[in-house]
Structures are given as C-alpha cells and as structure tokens.
Amino acid sequence: MVTSSWKKASIGIMITALTSVALAGCGSNGSNTSSSNNSGTKNAADTTNSSSSTNTSSSSTNETKKGRSDVNFWYLWGGTEGENMEKLIAEFNSSQDLYTVKGLSVPDMQKVIVALSSGNGPDITDNFSSNTASYAEKGILEPLDDYIAKDNYDLSDFVQGALKSGQYNGKQYALPINVNFYMMFYNKKMFADAGIANPPTTASELLDDAIKLTKVNDDKTLQVMGFPDFPLVYYVNPMSFALGGDFATTDGKLTPNNPGTLAAINLMKQYRDKFGVDNITKFNSSAKYLDATDPFISGHQAIRFDGPWFGNTVKNALKIEGLDYGIAPLPGPDGQPNLAGGGEVSASTFFIAKNAKNKDGAWAFMSWLMSKEAMTKFNTMFGNLPARTSVYNDPGLQNIPDFKVFADAATNANLKSFPAVSVQTEYAKLISDQFELAVNGKETAEQALKEADEKAGSLK
Template sequence: MRIHGLGMSWGVVGTAVALTATLTGCAGSSDPEGSGGSGGKTTITFSYLWTGAEAAALEKIIKDFNASQSRIVVKGVSNPDAQKQLASMSSGSGSFDISDNFGSNVGAWAAKGILAPLDDLLKDTDTADFAPAAMAQMRHKGKTYAVPISVHTLQLVYNKKMLAEAGVEPPKTTDELAAAVAKLTKVGPGGDITRLGLGNPSLMNSLTTLGFAFGGTWDGQDPAAPAPTPSQPGNLAALKFWQDTITSKYGADKVAKFVAGWGQYMSPQDPFYAGKVAMIMDGEWQAVSIQKNAKDLEWGVTSIPVAEPALEGTTQLTASTLFIPANSRHKEEAAAFLKHLSGKDAMREFNLALGNLPARTSLLDDPAFKAIPQFSAWLDALKSPNVKSLSSAPYSAQYATDLSSAFDSVARGTATPEQAMGQVAERAKSYATN
C-alpha cells in the first residue's frame, strides 16, 4: 500500500481522489501454525492492503516475529480490498486483529467507534519518536488510534539537463518557480505544448502542498480542533499561482491535449522520465523508481519552493498506518505485534524494501537510508518544523473529494480560486465534525 503522488494518475487537469493507494502485485499469506495456532499459542490475523514486493517484505517480518517468541502466531493475509476491510471492522465479529490504511482515515474511523484506542495498549511505546505531523493524524479527541509505519513527503524533482539548457537554477521561491516554468515550457506551432515546465502526478497533492508553501492552512491552525479553511488567503494564492503559471498562460484545452497521451506513471513511459515534463512535486519513492525505470535520467531534487523565507522547508506529509480494530478478539496480542512492526528494526527493514521514509525520526540518519541515491532530500525534509499534513478529522474524506473537484475546476479554468473555494466552504457547513 504505497501512496504515489500521494498513487494518483498523471494529469494537470485530471480529477484526483486524495490519498488513494496503488495496489499491485500478487497476494501473499502466511499461516505457520494453522488458523487456530497450537501449543497454547494465540493466533492473530494481520490483514494488510499491501501486495507484491511490499507483501513479501511484511511476510519476512511476520516470520521473524513468530520465531522470536512462543506466545503469539501471526497469520498474514494480503487483502487489498479496502471495502471488505471496512465491512469487517463494522461488523459484530471481525475477521482480523491488526491492519493498515492511511492517516487520513483515522479520525473518521475513530469517530465511528471501529478503531481500538491504543494509549493503554501501547503505554510503553515511545510515540514521541514518530514524526509529529504523522502523529497529528493518528489522534482523535486526544486519544491515539493508530501508529505510522511509513511516511511520505513531497519535494521538487527536476530534470538536470533541461534546467541547465534553459539556464535555470533549481527554484527556491514561488516567484523563481513561476519563472522556471516559463523558461522550461515549450510550445510549438499553433500553440500546442511540447514540454511542460511543471507537471503533477496528483493535482490534489500539488495544490494542497502549494497552499502550505504560500502560508496557507487547509484545516485551521489547531490540529486538536481542526476545521475546514479552504478560502484561507494562502490557499487562494496557491490556486492563483497555478492558474497564472499554467492554465491561463498556456490554455486549459492545450494542457489537456498535451497530457492526454502521457504514459503510465512510474513506468518507462512516465512523462517525467520521457522528457515531456521538466519538474514535478513528488515523493521519495522516485529515488527508487528512477533507478529502475529511467536509469539514464539526469535528475535532481530540492525543497518545495516557498512564498517567503519563514516557510522554507515546507512540505506535505502523508502516512501509512497500523491499527487494531475495535472488534478484534485479541487486542493485547495484536498490540504486541504492532509494537514489533513499528519498532526500529522492522520499520527499517520494511521501508528499505519499499523505498519509503521511516516514520521514526531516530531512523532519519540511518546509513542504510542515506545509501539510496538522493534519498536524503526527503529524509532531511522530515526534520523541518514546516512539515504539514491534512487533518484526519471525520470530515476529511468528504473534504478531500470536494477539494479535488474544486481544484479540477480551477485547473480547467472554469472557476476562479475564490469561486471554487467558496463552493467548498459552503459544502463544508454540512460536514460531520464529531
């Protein structure tokens, strides 16, 4: 379960569904002692959304845990059906004892009473070691309902050769970013775009991140009491930047025509890999994907450009989480495995296998992560005081859907930033908040 572009399809004007997973590969499972366990051991089920190489990494950790003690047997089941996951958690008798999802869902699920609070179960776990922006998503009304195993941040990834040929330095400010886009974008006869200076694997995540980079906030200033703030001035400035820099300047129809033929994200035909886009805002998985799918690409990575110096180091964080459903019959045993899975050793092993960032800040300087080419840019970004995250409040899923639709209208040029965010603000009046 990996968040690409925080798993979105390519497209500057495409509608993105926030924070959905790219689930690929084959299912895996482990049942070392049968569904009932043996020898007095308690068998618990770990139903996870990951598949393929991600599932294989988990199965190794499960095997190691089972061999490390004689009280618990973990049965791993790869089941990438999020609807079935939610249905099981909402029933009187659940089918699993521990699972995974995204930080954006924690608040809504906790409000529904389908997550077990973890504060007592994990009272000897050092949650202060987890990235603060990630832990903000793990809590609802003062209680902890999940822990992060992986986190993800956005940075500006660029084509070194294209920037050098255009005489452009990696931009540090939003003004420099706008100037760079103008120099790097190429337009042919008839106004057709042949190269776009700034593309986006996810319009949703590009624009929410730019909102933070302009000093905006999407959920108010108090993480403990979040509220939708779509019309905050920094957010409007970010949307205006996108329209002025891309949509209005080159034409929404021309942009749509250009992106229509782009190849699959993170395949060898990916538009950034293929030279159709000079810069993107994307996550740490690119450090591994580029080595695999675009070995000859000369690329670099730098911080997200910001509107003013005080915002330096701004980035958006998302998290892959672990939780125990409220209907688990073996919460204490599940908590024991959760502690192991979110511990330093297992977290290191899992995230190295995926090319993701560890959720523990104590692992950010680990030599194993530093050895991945250019990975340090994303690791170091987590140390910034300006790491932001969208709230995981009960309203977050509907808010993300409404923002995505509004962003699409801005990118298509069918609404001004003020109109689009005003509509979201009006819809937000009906959001569930408890």
C-alpha cells in the same frame, strides 16, 4: 502498489483526492495517489499482482504452535511487497512464544472495512492516515493510548506530522510506519539549457522558471511541460500547505478558503492561461504515471512534485538510466522564508480493530513492527522513509535512492498533515473538486473557494 508502500500511499491519496480526482501518494507505493491525500497512497493501490494476492492466505498461516494465540493480520500489500511483509511476520513469530500472527493479503480497503464492521475482520490491519478520523468516528479503531502508557512506549522520535495523522479527538488511534510527502524534482539538463542555475524557492520563481522551461509545438500543444501540473493530485494539498495555507483552525473549523490554497490555484491558473487550459489537459490526459513513457522520465516534463518512492521506482523497478534530476523543497510564498520546506505529510499506518479478538496480541505485533529495528527493516525492504527519525543514519537505509534528501526534509516543522476530521474524505474531495473548477477556467479562484467555504459548512 507499483513498487513500495509509499506508492501505495500515494495512490491511496489519489483515490481519495479525486474521488478526490489523486498523490498518492506512493510514492508511497508511496505511496496503493492523492491525499487527503495520500496517501494514499494504499500511499496508489497496490498494482503489483494485487488481484492474484487478494484473499490468498499467506505462508504465515501454519498451524498455531501450542500455547500461542492467533493474531489475524490483513494487509493491503501484494506481490513482492506482500512477500516482504510475510518475512517480517515470520520474524516476529520467531521472536516470541506468545502469539502467532497469521497474515493475509487483502488489497481492497472497502472489503477490509466491511469485514471490520461486521465483526469478521482482522485483529490488526494497515491503511492510510487520511482515513484515521473517519474510521475512528465510525467506531472501527481501538485507541492505543492505554497500550502506549502501559508499556511506556517511546514515540518521541516519530515525525510529528505523521504521528499526529494517526490522532483524532485527542487520542492516538494509529501509528505510522513510514512518512509520505512531496518534494520538487527537476531535470538538471533542462534547467541548464534554459539558463536557470538553481531550482525555484518561491512561487514567483516557480512560475517564471516554468514558463522558460516550457516548449510548445507548432499547433501550440505542449512538447515539454515546465510546471508541476502532472500529476495534478500531487499539487493541490501539498502546494496549499507550502504556500502557508491551512485547511482547518485549531478548534476544528474547516477553512478551504485560505491564503495558501488561493495562491496555489492562482499560480497554476497563470501557467494554464499562458499556455492554454485545453493544451494542459490534453497533455495530462495522455500522460502515464511511473512507466517508461512518464513525461518526467521521458524528458517531457521539467518540474515534478513527487514522493520518496520516485527514485526507487525509476532506478530499481524501471531501471531507467541517464535521468539526471535534482530534488528541492516545494517553493514557498514570496517574502516569507520562515515557511520554507512546507508541504503535506501523511503516512501508511497500522491500527487495531475495535472488535479485535486478540487486542493484546495485535499490540504486541504492532509495537514490535514500530520498533526501530523492525521499522528500519520494513522501510529498507519497501524503499520508504521511516516514521522514526532516530533510524535515519542506519547504513541499510542509505542505499534507498534519494533517501538522504528526504530524510533531511522530513524534520521540517512546516510540514503539516491534513486535518483529522470525521468528514476527512468528503472534505478532501470538496477541495479537489473546487480546485479543478478554478484551474480549468470554470470559475475564478475566489468564486471556487467561496463556494468551498459554503459547502464545507454542510459537511459536519
């Protein structure tokens, strides 16, 4: 993670989408970036001291107090975020006398899954919502519905898209602790200099503005990118949803060839055709994400799709001063204001292992962590957007950069989660691969999506 769990999620998303390219996502720090996004995302994977934290027992592994049972908890965070996680573990352990949670930083998703499959894994762990369906299909996850019903545990104030991202085949397998989605960041000075009064709200406005904002060198290479082409993994799924698309029907049929994705591809293709695919790919290949040379941060990108972790990273981690940006919803389809504010929502989630040795203890810890008070503390520490909307007025959260604009946008019903199907990872990669073929000029959008439809049929 670069700075928060959203970054973690976002990087996770990146990994998924570009293996699956990849948000995310962290921004989710976040966001471990692409999606299937996404988030994760961990969501990019934790990049802060992750190697030194791997398999290092936490300070919570003190001798279990008499009369308590152990709960083994592995988490993907490391560095400062891992330290924050340990603070929460210690607080839970002090809050009751039945269980002792023992934390371990293991920022390697594959290692966690191998351990769970062999019966040598943790009782509870975290991951990206994009993996819920495939893990549930593999029998790795314990359904939470009975625990929720037994405790009459209130989920009514969870962001519905994030809550649904932890569901599969009608069961709740994971609970989200934060919410990851993308909004449009724009450089206010560049907009003013180009004579653009307001950020674009529709696809056609986005293209028109992006062309005005783009600056080229004498050799036609890009000096300033006007379109949100970087990071590419933050564009594909979010813009497909924002433009009215859906990747599956209500009965589970995969629909990569949908109007939203077609529109998203053609929108990017028009921009790339205008300024040259080679020039765009050259710009992207030299760009670095979230450091001082990041094109948006350094003044070489006018519009960017990014997550709630962006502001926290820029202002608190990188301590960049003087970057004057605005934030707006992703542009929607022309003539359909009812679809405004759409996009893709994902989450960093927690789940109980199917073969956990202490399921009751794992649920006790999870339900405590997902409570309003603990969730608020978690997201204040991590600079993320909580999954419970009822805590959005908490004073501590208001100090998170850009919190209010993301909090307001999180309640929009047009935000959708990537379909929870058993082949979720493979499906996300298929969409990403076909999208790249089209926007790189190898195929038309129609050809790429027709092939995507044909290939999707063989995934199940």
